[in-house]
Amino acid sequence: MAKDIKRVSAQQRKDYMRVYGNRKKSSLHDTYAEKADKPFLEVKDLEVIYTSNKQIVKAVNGVSFQLKRGESLALVGETGAGKTTICRSILRILADPPAKMTGGDIWMDGVNLTDLSEEEMLEVRGAKIAMIFQDPMTALNPSMQVGKQIIEGLMLHNDYTPAQAEERAKEMFEMVGIAPNRMVEYPFEFSGGMKQRVVIAMALACNPVVLLADEPTTALDVTIQAQVMDLIRELRNKLNTAMVLVTHDLGVVAQNCDNVAIVYSGQIIEYGSKESIFLHPTHPYTIGLFGALPNMNDNSERLTPIAGTMPDPTRLPDGCAFAPRCPHATDACRTGVIPEKEIAPGHKIRCIMRDKEA
Amino acid sequence: MAEHLLEVKNLKKYFKVPAGENHAVDDITFTLDAGKTIGVVGESGCGKSTLGRTIIHLQNATDGKVFLNGEDVTNVSGHKLRQVREKMQIVFQDPYSSLNPRQRIETTVIEPMMNSKRFRTHKQAREEANRLMDLVGVDYRLRQAYPHELDGGRRQRVGIARALALNPQFIVCDEPVSALDVSIQAQVLNLLMDLQDSMGLAYMFVTHDLSVVKHISDDIMVMYLGQMVEKCDKNELFSNNLHPYTKALLSAIPSTDIFSPMQRVELKGEITSAINPKPGCRFAPRCPYATDACLEPQTLRELAPNHFVSCCRAEEIN
Ligand SMILES: Nc1ncnc2c1ncn2[C@@H]1O[C@H](COP(=O)(O)OP(=O)(O)OP(=O)(O)O)[C@@H](O)[C@H]1O
Ligand SMILES: Nc1ncnc2c1ncn2[C@@H]1O[C@H](COP(=O)(O)OP(=O)(O)OP(=O)(O)O)[C@@H](O)[C@H]1O
Ligand SMILES: [Mg+2]
Ligand SMILES: [Mg+2]
Numbered sequence: 294m295a296k297d298i299k300r301v302s303a304q305q306r307k308d309y310m311r312v313y314g315n316r317k318k319s320s321l322h323d324t325y326a327e328k329a330d331k332p333f334l335e336v337k338d339l340e341v342i343y344t345s346n347k348q349i350v351k352a353v354n355g356v357s358f359q360l361k362r363g364e365s366l367a368l369v370g371e372t373g374a375g376k377t378t379i380c381r382s383i384l385r386i387l388a389d390p391p392a393k394m395t396g397g398d399i400w401m402d403g404v405n406l407t408d409l410s411e412e413e414m415l416e417v418r419g420a421k422i423a424m425i426f427q428d429p430m431t432a433l434n435p436s437m438q439v440g441k442q443i444i445e446g447l448m449l450h451n452d453y454t455p456a457q458a459e460e461r462a463k464e465m466f467e468m469v470g471i472a473p474n475r476m477v478e479y480p481f482e483f484s485g486g487m488k489q490r491v492v493i494a495m496a497l498a499c500n501p502v503v504l505l506a507d508e509p510t511t512a513l514d515v516t517i518q519a520q521v522m523d524l525i526r527e528l529r530n531k532l533n534t535a536m537v538l539v540t541h542d543l544g545v546v547a548q549n550c551d552n553v554a555i556v557y558s559g560q561i562i563e564y565g566s567k568e569s570i571f572l573h574p575t576h577p578y579t580i581g582l583f584g585a586l587p588n589m590n591d592n593s594e595r596l597t598p599i600a601g602t603m604p605d606p607t608r609l610p611d612g613c614a615f616a617p618r619c620p621h622a623t624d625a626c627r628t629g630v631i632p633e634k635e636i637a638p639g640h641k642i643r644c645i646m647r648d649k650e651a
Numbered sequence: 652m653a654e655h656l657l658e659v660k661n662l663k664k665y666f667k668v669p670a671g672e673n674h675a676v677d678d679i680t681f682t683l684d685a686g687k688t689i690g691v692v693g694e695s696g697c698g699k700s701t702l703g704r705t706i707i708h709l710q711n712a713t714d715g716k717v718f719l720n721g722e723d724v725t726n727v728s729g730h731k732l733r734q735v736r737e738k739m740q741i742v743f744q745d746p747y748s749s750l751n752p753r754q755r756i757e758t759t760v761i762e763p764m765m766n767s768k769r770f771r772t773h774k775q776a777r778e779e780a781n782r783l784m785d786l787v788g789v790d791y792r793l794r795q796a797y798p799h800e801l802d803g804g805r806r807q808r809v810g811i812a813r814a815l816a817l818n819p820q821f822i823v824c825d826e827p828v829s830a831l832d833v834s835i836q837a838q839v840l841n842l843l844m845d846l847q848d849s850m851g852l853a854y855m856f857v858t859h860d861l862s863v864v865k866h867i868s869d870d871i872m873v874m875y876l877g878q879m880v881e882k883c884d885k886n887e888l889f890s891n892n893l894h895p896y897t898k899a900l901l902s903a904i905p906s907t908d909i910f911s912p913m914q915r916v917e918l919k920g921e922i923t924s925a926i927n928p929k930p931g932c933r934f935a936p937r938c939p940y941a942t943d944a945c946l947e948p949q950t951l952r953e954l955a956p957n958h959f960v961s962c963c964r965a966e967e968i969n
Contacts, residue, residue, distance in 0.1 A: 370832065373802035428748075466922075470695075472922045474924060475924055482673075484696040486695025487696045513695045514693065515861065515904050516694065517695050541833060542860075571909050586907070589862050589865060596837035596840055597837060602805075
């Protein structure tokens with residue numbers, strides 16, 4: 294049993310290093326301060342495939358976006374649209390095989406991350422870029438007390454003494470709404486949302502300058518969710534951290550993000566400021582998403598999902614991937630590559646029908 | 652008194668932990684009729700999943716009773732437990748880990764049918780499985796596929812088909828839509844409501860999404876650290892809620908209106924747990940209205956017909 298735990302820990306430790314890196318000093322943060330206006334993180338023409346059962350799943354098909362220091366971008370989109378794959382590509386933790394990045398570059402602060410060696414990436418992970426995983430068990434060690442896991446992360450990324458780290462871990466527990474007397478428990482004794490909060494605390498303990506938050510609050514009630522988003526905001530204000538936030542919750546987007554990218558079948562089909570997306574959603578898919586929300590003020594019996602289902606990612610149609618479900622689609626939508634068009638300053642869509650109207 | 656489909660009486664589930672005893676579910680009482688839905692909301696970790704799992708007997712209750720169609724099913728075992736299980740099913744939050752990755756979709760739905768011995772031949776079970784998958788909308792071509800080939804929405808449909816396989820009367824839906832995008836969420840909610848109409852199913856529906864719970868429930872129960880603090884009709888809960896925790900919860904719903912700043916009630920004060928809890932109101936350490944009276948044990952009171960609240964100051968503060 295003890296041996297088992299040791300073995301698990303060694304493996305987990307490796308995973309941890311892969312995800313949270315090995316940098317002790319956080320001094321690198323201040324050197325970025327002057328370049329506030331330039332894009333800090335830039336994803337360019339990203340393409341990722343998965344090979345499964347000898348079939349090719351085209352998960353990400355030419356995604357580009359930029360983030361300045363301190364900015365936040367929401368990735369919103371259909372289940373399976375490729376949001377998690379995009380985040381994992383930035384951190385370079387795609388499992389290859391089955392995944393393969395077949396194209397594109399990822400620039401951070403003037404460095405192309407795709408050129409870095411695995412050792413160099415260890416310096417980037419955690420200390421510069423941290424990720425909050427959709428599935429908390431990816432980042433938690435099942436055989437280690439939850440409190441110890443946070444303390445370990447804090448010691449790795451800050452110059453804390455063990456006593457200071459423990460004090461800070463207690464504070465972080467309280468900030469995510471868990472009583473400190475529960476630090477001695479193991480992950481299986483925590484509810485789904487409690488595990489998610491521990492993982493959030495671990496990612497924040499790294500003091501990252503880029504935070505990739507993959508559905509960080511789906512398992513949380515709205516009061517804890519608000520508390521956690523406050524905590525993230527506090528960190529971002531302090532370190533001017535840029536954030537990519539993956540979420541299905543349009544309320545969370547409205548309250549926490551500057552810009553929004555709507556992802557469909559591995560492409561960004563609409564991009565703009567929060568204001569342009571919420572006030573002038575233009576792509577038919579985006580409009581459908583807003584239409585499917587249950588409305589607090591209306592007691593109608595049925596909801597209105599978008600008709601049809603997402604295309605099979607092993608056999609994406611020609612032209613616009615949304616065309617088979619789209620009420621406006623014409624023959625022109627079903628051929629060629631649908632270009633991205635700017636319909637208002639900073640507001641871009643991939644739709645040849647609606648970009649004319651606008 | 653008319654017989655209820657489900658009656659939960661003073662149900663308790665305690666866990667032993669290093670710091671003492673965690674009162675994860677502490678004295679929960681409610682009834683549910685066929686064709687109805689009770690929504691369960693509350694702080695993450697307040698005991699919603701444990702309540703659902705204890706009711707359908709995936710965990711033993713520490714104390715209290717569960718009646719199904721008037722029959723005490725709290726401590727059944729063996730053959731009887733298997734019969735009870737057929738009547739009470741669960742759909743889990745996570746459509747990824749709740750399906751066996753090495754099992755074809757069709758097998759996943761057929762397996763419980765064969766285990767239950769309700770079907771004598773594999774062929775009969777297979778026909779029924781296909782009928783169910785037609786019903787919930789799992790495409791024919793996907794029935795021989797493995798779970799990883801399906802997206803979250805389709806997996807969740809398989810989870811629902813599996814739960815329906817034994818023709819249950821009651822289903823615990825533990826956050827069945829929170830991993831899904833809003834369009835697929837709408838499809839799944841419509842499906843669950845259609846099934847309820849046609850089969851008279853009763854649901855216990857756990858979710859953090861308050862617009863979803865308002866949409867699907869008849870009554871809503873609000874839990875805080877293992878206890879029920881308020882329960883009433885869904886419209887009453889949103890228009891005339893009485894408990895301070897309910898008020899804080901509803902005030903924190905993130906608004907999709909990007910111009911109106913939120914008026915969130917921020918909860919301050921000591922974060923407590925349900926480990927060796929003190930006798931008074933468990934919300935008192937964070938409650939903006941707390942007084943000394945709140946340190947006394949609270950009782951659940953019916954302040955209006957079918958509106959229960961556990962707060963000694965409910966009349967004063969409302
Ligand atoms: N290991 C894998 N093997 C094969 N296909 C995969 C694998 N992981 C992901 N995929 C496929 O890649 C596509 C994108 O998946 P991804 O997890 O990035 O989506 P997502 O947008 O994060 O979805 P969700 O909202 O459900 O989390 C999907 O079609 C998915 O089925
Ligand atoms: N197997 C277990 N052993 C010990 N404690 C447990 C166990 N399962 C749950 N608990 C504890 O019981 C309490 C209730 O947990 P439960 O999972 O029911 O919460 P929940 O309301 O479903 O939360 P969430 O919204 O985060 O899913 C928590 O304090 C949790 O830590
Ligand atoms: Mg994902
Ligand atoms: Mg739960």
